[in-house]
Amino acid sequence: MPQTPIFSSMLGSSCSGQVQPDMGERSGGDLVFQDGNLISGSLEALIEHLVPTVDYYPDRTYIFTFLLSSRIFIPPYDLLAKVGQICTKQKQQLEAETEKAKLKSFTAKIIQLLKEWTEAFPYDFQDEKVMKELKEITHKITQCDEENGTVKTTITQMTQNLILSLTTRNQFQEIREKFRQPVTDKGTILKSKPQAAQKDILSVCCDPLILAQQLTHIELERVSNIYPEDLMQIVSHMDSLDNHKCRGDVTKTYTLEAYDNWFNCLSMLVATEICRVVKKKQRTRMVEFFIDVARECFNIGNFNSMMAIISGMNLSPVARLKKTWSKVKTAKFDVLEHHMDPSSNFCNYRTALQGAAQRSQTANSSREKIVIPVFNLFIKDIYFLHKIHTNRLPNGQINFKKFWEISRQIHDFLTWKQVECPFEKDKKIQSYLLTAPIYSEEALFVASFESEGPENHMEKDSWKTLRTTLLNRA
Numbered sequence: 371m372p373q374t375p376i377f378s379s380m381l382g383s384s385c386s387g388q389v390q391p392d393m394g395e396r397s398g399g400d401l402v403f404q405d406g407n408l409i410s411g412s413l414e415a416l417i418e419h420l421v422p423t424v425d426y427y428p429d430r431t432y433i434f435t436f437l438l439s440s441r442i443f444i445p446p447y448d449l450l451a452k453v454g455q456i457c458t459k460q461k462q463q464l465e466a467e468t469e470k471a472k473l474k475s476f477t478a479k480i481i482q483l484l485k486e487w488t489e490a491f492p493y494d495f496q497d498e499k500v501m502k503e504l505k506e507i508t509h510k511i512t513q514c515d516e517e518n519g520t521v522k523t524t525i526t527q528m529t530q531n532l533i534l535s536l537t538t539r540n541q542f543q544e545i546r547e548k549f550r551q552p553v554t555d556k557g558t559i560l561k562s563k564p565q566a567a568q569k570d571i572l573s574v575c576c577d578p579l580i581l582a583q584q585l586t587h588i589e590l591e592r593v594s595n596i597y598p599e600d601l602m603q604i605v606s607h608m609d610s611l612d613n614h615k616c617r618g619d620v621t622k623t624y625t626l627e628a629y630d631n632w633f634n635c636l637s638m639l640v641a642t643e644i645c646r647v648v649k650k651k652q653r654t655r656m657v658e659f660f661i662d663v664a665r666e667c668f669n670i671g672n673f674n675s676m677m678a679i680i681s682g683m684n685l686s687p688v689a690r691l692k693k694t695w696s697k698v699k700t701a702k703f704d705v706l707e708h709h710m711d712p713s714s715n716f717c718n719y720r721t722a723l724q725g726a727a728q729r730s731q732t733a734n735s736s737r738e739k740i741v742i743p744v745f746n747l748f749i750k751d752i753y754f755l756h757k758i759h760t761n762r763l764p765n766g767q768i769n770f771k772k773f774w775e776i777s778r779q780i781h782d783f784l785t786w787k788q789v790e791c792p793f794e795k796d797k798k799i800q801s802y803l804l805t806a807p808i809y810s811e812e813a814l815f816v817a818s819f820e821s822e823g824p825e826n827h828m829e830k831d832s833w834k835t836l837r838t839t840l841l842n843r844a
Contacts, residue, residue: 383499402767407774408432410767413443421456422479424464424472430486431777437491438598439773440778442605442761446494447503453483454507461511477511481521484508485528491599492535505529539595570656576800578659582666583793584800585636585675589742592629593787598780600625604749605756605776629745633678638683638808644691645809645817653821654697657683661703668709671726671740673719680710687818688810690829697743716747727782736792748783752776812836 400415401408409420420428420436440449458479464473484504488495495501508525575581604626640660647653660679667676682688683703689695711718726741733739759772809817815836824830 388792394489400767407771408765409469409771410769412698412767413440416770417449417452418456420483421453422476422483423460424476427482432514433483433486434490434598434781435770435773435777437487437494437766438602439770440775441494441599441602443768446491447497447500448502450494450503450507454510457507458510477521479522481508481528483561485524488528488532488535491597492532493539493597493599494538495532496540522554539597564838570647571639571802571804571806572656573661575796575799578661579666580796581663581799582670582672582675584796584803585663585667586670586672586740586742587791587793587795588632588800588803589672589674590740590787590789590791592625593742593745593783595625596629596783596787597625598784601749601752601780601783602776604752624717633674633681633745635808636675636678636803637682637685638814639803639806640679641685641688641814642807642809642817644688644694645814645821648821650694650697650821653691653694655693655696657688661698661706665702668706668722670737671730672742673723673726673744674742676706677710677744677746680706685811685814687814690818690825691822716744719744719747722757727786730786730789736790739789740791741786741789743783743786748779751779755779785818812839816840829835 399417399538402410408419416436417440420433422428440446444452460476461473464476484507488504495504508558512521512525571581575584644653644656644660647656660683664676664679667673667679709718709722710716723741723743730739730741755772755776759775760769761772815832817831819833819836824833
């Protein structure tokens with residue numbers, strides 16, 4: 371069988387669910403098609419639809435979508451075991467017919483299916499018992515074809531690539547994020563003890579475009595470690611909460627948590643860099659610098675960093691600095707906020723995202739291929755799809771139409787995350803972005819009030835309470 375690039379050929383340009391014309395067609399009585407598209411079916415029928423026969427191979431969009439969504443209804447080990455049982459039964463029937471050519475064709479297709487499974491969802495095989503089941507299936511399938519070295523070579527390569535994928539992913543998960551310790555020491559942020567020589571972002575990088583490029587580097591590194599099953603675990607976790615069940619195997623994955631933390635840290639870093647500047651003129655310059663960085667992120671297609679920067683500047687300790695904002699040329703910031711206007715379900719942002727996605731599809735250079743969506747909104751879209759559509763129809767069949775749409779959205783994300791960053795990496799800038807100390811929310815308010823005193827009774831009360839808390843703590 372031909373080697374298939376993992377997502378490009380597997381998912382193609384659409385998720386129709388139609389069987390490829392040159393591979394025949396079949397459907398059991400428990401599968402329902404509408405205009406040639408599979409829309410529902412029983413779990414057993416969907417599993418059978420996954421397994422090839424002598425004259426049938428499932429559409430690769432179906433393979434991906436079913437393997438992605440099946441984990442909601444059946445654990446990967448049980449699914450693999452059922453696939454193995456169907457394969458064994460078909461193999462025995464072909465052996466009884468003593469047609470070696472058909473048996474070889476069937477064997478090649480089964481190996482191809484397993485190969486696509488291990489490439490798309492390697493983490494399904496992290497459990498030792500799943501790996502053992504995989505070895506047993508390949509052994510049974512190839513018993514009749516021991517002289518065929520090509521099949522054995524394919525199995526060996528598949529196993530080696532799987533082990534490599536698992537090793538790489540496990541190594542990443544063992545590298546724990548360097549947790550930032552929020553600066554709460556009053557002496558580091560009060561005007562009475564300024565640190566003139568303290569490094570800030572402008573001393574490391576004063577070019578908004580270069581900083582935006584380095585932020586894009588970090589974003590693409592983060593998303594490259596997010597896998598489709600990570601995203602599907604969100605749906606599984608919602609189901610467990612809805613059913614009041616506690617499932618230890620469907621917790622928030624480290625990769626999603628790390629990416630979520632990165633957004634929050636970037637927002638807090640922006641606020642820290644602004645609030646800790648003592649002089650108003652320099653603070654104004656810092657605000658305008660981050661506005662320019664956010665604009666460059668937008669131009670690149672890095673919407674996640676752009677949103678994090680805007681969020682940081684909209685935090686209360688920054689937003690309340692009216693004397694500083696009065697000196698800022700806010701026209702650019704107004705444009706950015708327009709793009710991220712939450713009204714009409716972030717309509718403006720979605721239009722910009724669609725434009726970036728279309729640019730990416732026709733791009734001739736890597737720079738034009740970059741699309742990094744606002745991750746929190748992307749997750750919310752999956753959540754919304756999950757909540758408004760049931761997993762099963764009233765007749766008990768799986769609502770596969772729902773999973774086509776979820777699969778399509780995840781496919782878009784997987785396409786975008788595979789883009790290689792075209793910008794040269796600057797270790798010095800990245801090191802600052804990832805390790806520079808950031809203030810806690812409490813420390814941000816202290817710095818903000820020290821820069822511009824409270825202006826109304828509510829702020830005065832907050833400042834008084836905060837100072838009392840700090841003094842008692844000291």
